[in-house]
Amino acid sequence: MRFFSESRIFLVVSVSLYLVMKALFAFDIISPYIQQICLYAVIVALTAIGLNVIYGYTGQFSLGHAAFYGIGAYASAYLTKILAIEGVLPFIPVLVFCGVVSGIMGYLIGIPILRLRDDFLAIATLGFGTLVRVFLDNSDKFAESLGGSRGFVGIPRITNLELVFFFLVFVVIITRNLIHSRYGLFWRCIKDDELAATSVGINTTHMKLMAFTYGCILAGIGGALYANLYSFLHPSNFDILRSIDFLIIVIIGGMGSIMGTIYASIIWVGFIEGLRIVLPAQVLDLRWVVIPLLLIALMIWRPYGLMTKRRR
Amino acid sequence: MDILSYVLQQGINGLQLGAVYALIALGYTMVYGVLRLINFAHGDIFMFGAFVAYFLIAKFGIPIYLVFIITMLACAIAGYLIEKIAYKPLRDAPKISLLITAVGVSLFLEYFLSLNAIFTPNYIAFPRPFDVKGYDLSLFTITNVQIIIFIITFVSLFLLYLLIYRTNYGRAMRAVSHDKETAALMGIGIDGIISFTFIVGASLAGVGGILYGIAYPQINVFMGIMPGIKSFIAAVLGGIGIIHGAVIGGLIIGICEVFVSAFLSSTFRDGVIFIILFAVLLFKPSGILGKRIEKV
Numbered sequence: 001m002r003f004f005s006e007s008r009i010f011l012v013v014s015v016s017l018y019l020v021m022k023a024l025f026a027f028d029i030i031s032p033y034i035q036q037i038c039l040y041a042v043i044v045a046l047t048a049i050g051l052n053v054i055y056g057y058t059g060q061f062s063l064g065h066a067a068f069y070g071i072g073a074y075a076s077a078y079l080t081k082i083l084a085i086e087g088v089l090p091f092i093p094v095l096v097f098c099g100v101v102s103g104i105m106g107y108l109i110g111i112p113i114l115r116l117r118d119d120f121l122a123i124a125t126l127g128f129g130t131l132v133r134v135f136l137d138n139s140d141k142f143a144e145s146l147g148g149s150r151g152f153v154g155i156p157r158i159t160n161l162e163l164v165f166f167f168l169v170f171v172v173i174i175t176r177n178l179i180h181s182r183y184g185l186f187w188r189c190i191k192d193d194e195l196a197a198t199s200v201g202i203n204t205t206h207m208k209l210m211a212f213t214y215g216c217i218l219a220g221i222g223g224a225l226y227a228n229l230y231s232f233l234h235p236s237n238f239d240i241l242r243s244i245d246f247l248i249i250v251i252i253g254g255m256g257s258i259m260g261t262i263y264a265s266i267i268w269v270g271f272i273e274g275l276r277i278v279l280p281a282q283v284l285d286l287r288w289v290v291i292p293l294l295l296i297a298l299m300i301w302r303p304y305g306l307m308t309k310r311r312r
Numbered sequence: 313m314d315i316l317s318y319v320l321q322q323g324i325n326g327l328q329l330g331a332v333y334a335l336i337a338l339g340y341t342m343v344y345g346v347l348r349l350i351n352f353a354h355g356d357i358f359m360f361g362a363f364v365a366y367f368l369i370a371k372f373g374i375p376i377y378l379v380f381i382i383t384m385l386a387c388a389i390a391g392y393l394i395e396k397i398a399y400k401p402l403r404d405a406p407k408i409s410l411l412i413t414a415v416g417v418s419l420f421l422e423y424f425l426s427l428n429a430i431f432t433p434n435y436i437a438f439p440r441p442f443d444v445k446g447y448d449l450s451l452f453t454i455t456n457v458q459i460i461i462f463i464i465t466f467v468s469l470f471l472l473y474l475l476i477y478r479t480n481y482g483r484a485m486r487a488v489s490h491d492k493e494t495a496a497l498m499g500i501g502i503d504g505i506i507s508f509t510f511i512v513g514a515s516l517a518g519v520g521g522i523l524y525g526i527a528y529p530q531i532n533v534f535m536g537i538m539p540g541i542k543s544f545i546a547a548v549l550g551g552i553g554i555i556h557g558a559v560i561g562g563l564i565i566g567i568c569e570v571f572v573s574a575f576l577s578s579t580f581r582d583g584v585i586f587i588i589l590f591a592v593l594l595f596k597p598s599g600i601l602g603k604r605i606e607k608v
Contacts (some may be wrong), residue, residue, distance in 0.1 A: 063415075107413050112594050116406050119350045127586035130541075134583040151386055240537075244415060246401035251412065285427055299413045300401045306420060 003076055007173065014169050018161075020302030025161055035161075036229065037273045042164040043225045045121040045265035046171055048249040049258060050218030056255035057179060058211040061118055063127035065246045067132035068216040070238030071105055072138065074146065077155040081145065084156070091158045095167070095224045096242070102220025103213045110212040114205065129243055134161070136235035152233040159229040167225065170259055171218060178214070179258075187211050248295060268283030316521065321452040322574045323567060328527055330456045330566020335520035336543035337550070337558035338472065339513025345489030345553040346509045347405070352414040353394055355540015356421040358516045359568055360436070361387045361521025362531045369439050376441045380464075383522055384417060384515035391514025395507055418537075424534040435532045439524040462524050468519055469559060485509055489553060509553040511544045538582065542569070551599025560600060 021038065024030050030038075051065045075098040085091050114122040138149030147153060178184050186207045188199040198204050227233055245268070253264030275287060336358050343351045364386045368374045373384070398417045402410045426433040446453040450482025476482035487495040489506045496502050524539070525531050546565040565585060572581045591600065 034504065059408075061411065112590065116593060116597075119348075119411055120548075120593060120597075122411055123350060123541075123548070127545075127589050128539065131583050131586050134580065138579050244419070247412070247415075282428070287425070288423035289420065289427065292416040292418075292423070296398055296413050296415035299405070299409045299416065302515070 001050045018165050039164050041266045041269035042168050043222050045262045047219050047222030048246050048261045048265050050215035051246045052250045052261045056214035063122050063123045063243050066131035066238045066242035067129040067222040067286040069103045070217035072102045072220030073227035075101045076224030077152050080156050087173045091116040098224035099221040103217035106216025114208045133239050155231040157231045159225045252295045284297040317451045322570050326567030326570035330563035331461050332520045332524045333543045333546050334559040334562030335516050337546040339517045339560045340544045341547040341558040342509050342513050344595050346506050349410050353417040355536035356418050358388050358517040358521045359536030361531040362519030365522040383518045387514040387518030388511040391510040395510040411500050431533050435530050438529040549592050551602030554601050558599040
């Protein structure tokens with residue numbers, strides 16, 4: 001029963017939030033630039049939830065999340081441009097398809113690398129991220145319209161408030177149900193102690209692969225929404241630094257907390273984009289000096305994330 | 313051009329790059345040995361070394377042998393401080409926290425040093441302390457830069473070998489990397505040895521930075537990222553935690569990279585290195601020289 005009341009509250013809150021946002025958008029109270037940032041924050045939240053399932057719940061450290069985000073973005077950009085999709089409704093199957101493409105890539109790459117632990121998994125996912133980056137930089141050699149290192153231009157601009165909001169709510173509900181299902185229990189078992197999880201009969205390889213694939217599907221959907229929001233893609237948008245962005249969001253929001261991830265995404269995007277408006281360019285360079293320092297301080301004082309209490 | 317001499321020439325160029333990778337890889341492999349940590353900031357110490365050398369040569373005109381000593385000292389101090397400030401408080405924390413801290417330190421060094429007040433994010437021409445001369449050996453030419461790189465790398469490796477296998481510090485380091493708790497029980501000061509490992513690794517990276525600057529005379533604050541990751545891959549390829557494995561891995565990675573650039577396309581060289589990494593992790597995770605399989 002608790003679950004139903006919780007999800008009812010969640011639905012009420014999200015619908016009212018949607019109405020507020022819609023009003024703000026419809027009456028032009030906030031400028032189109034800020035509207036775009038709002039949508040971007042939701043997309044980042046969607047993608048970061050994917051990483052949270054991989055890292056926060058299952059404990060598989062991935063430094064290549066932006067690669068799957070990029071795969072989704074390029075797949076969607078290519079499809080919507082080739083098929084000349086303009087409406088929201090025909091775009092939804094494309095979105096789902098892009099999520100599946102990312103998920104399949106995640107599945108295929110996960111089979112070999114998820115056997116690795118902690119730091120070796122980190123370096124392997126980082127390697128995959130670099131491979132994808134190299135591929136995207138050379139993509140014009142395979143298909144001219146992908147643009148290669150010049151960037152992908154002319155993507156139809158489809159993403160709107162309804163779409164990102166619907167997908168976020170949808171993903172939050174599905175993720176929440178997954179986490180509270182037996183699979184979610186297995187994932188958390190693997191995070192706490194992989195050896196013990198194996199010894200009670202959990203197929204850890206299978207479960208890790210499942211969490212990884214699910215996270216990659218979310219990244220693919222996020223990437224597809226991103227591509228059709230900004231209508232321009234460049235390989236440098238999907239490099240290691242972007243993966244670290246998502247990692248920082250998951251850490252700030254607390255590993256293994258969906259709502260925390262959403263808050264952290266909004267704070268993060270607001271911080272990065274908001275400072276761009278407020279501060280002059282010279283001071284802006286200091287952002288990336290301060291962020292790593294905060295990250296180090298956070299790791300020393302709260303190694304389990306800002307919004308989760310210390311366990312054990 | 314004759315294909316054999318072309319291959320040999322590229323092989324020499326690959327050894328030049330590989331020697332620098334080997335020097336960096338040693339730091340990775342030693343730190344991994346004692347702390348089980350991928351020290352992401354190591355590539356940035358390499359960059360720091362190149363910049364210190366640049367300032368010493370370009371701004372102060374200090375003779376080259378002093379440049380080596382001062383740069384090694386500066387890098388050693390940087391490595392020591394990083395270990396003391398960022399890694400030591402996390403000795404008992406989860407392994408991933410330590411890894412994230414390492415990423416944080418790396419980002420901090422890159423973006424802090426790229427501020428306009430410090431090194432600026434631009435590419436800077438590294439002044440060569442001597443003119444480049446090529447010696448024609450009928451099949452291939454070798455430059456004096458390459459000879460100097462080979463000699464300095466060889467001397468550094470020899471000194472490191474003496475340090476690790478012939479002194480008490482080296483014995484303590486090997487003991488700590490073998491089994492930290494037992495080493496502590498035998499009266500070895502773990503913290504001191506870990507700091508010492510960082511100091512040795514960082515000064516080798518500093519030497520690598522100077523040599524890289526001399527060989528490829530263009531330096532940038534972000535130049536440490538890819539050589540750093542490739543050197544780590546070299547350490548994994550040779551067998552992580554094994555000193556001579558890092559050297560062999562570094563040379564192989566350097567030669568592979570130059571061959572891919574020469575025969576395929578320079579845009580694919582990073583990709584090929586990571587394919588090597590995947591192949592090693594899948595088929596022989598303990599590396600070329602490794603015997604125990606316990607890292608996976």
